[in-house]
Amino acid sequence: MKLFTIGFTKKTAREFFTLLKNNQINKVVDVRLNNSSQLAGFAKGKDIEYILEEFCKISYIHATELAPNKEILNDYKNKKINWQQYESLFNKLLVDRNIKNKLDRDFNNNFDGICLLCSEETADNCHRRLVAEYIKRNYPDLGINITHL
Secondary structure, eight states, X not given: OEEEXXXXXXXXXXXXXXXXXXXXXXXXXXXXXXXXXXXGGGGSHHXXXXXXXXXXXXXXXXXXXXXXXXXXXXXXXXXXXXXXXXXXXXXXXXXXTXXXXXXXXXXXXXXXXXXXXXXXXXXXXXXXXXXXXXXXXHOGGGOOEEEEO
């Protein structure tokens, strides 16, 4: 089973949508806390939803429960916590939010062709990687392979 992640920063619309189409993505799960920022360009909430569904035949959902809360995000951005602390706090947040039950309900053990979307250029220091790893860890029998586009 293939689970993907992608960030839109430093990608043109052509590069971004071509990556999704070439990897046979069937659903984009937007894990940003805020998907309406003017800085998002083509990845702004309603715009990306329209483009994905109308031109790429890819469904879209905005799943804020898979995003960090404002406190964790701001503490990291303002360098009050480092990446290791952020990672620990975010993973605890996923457990506290009982995300596994939501994933069971919303995805029914099928993460194949799902792509987690955030803004960060790479997945190294991005919570989309942590969400993907959480999914892989909590569904060991599915043989999930994570690919960062």
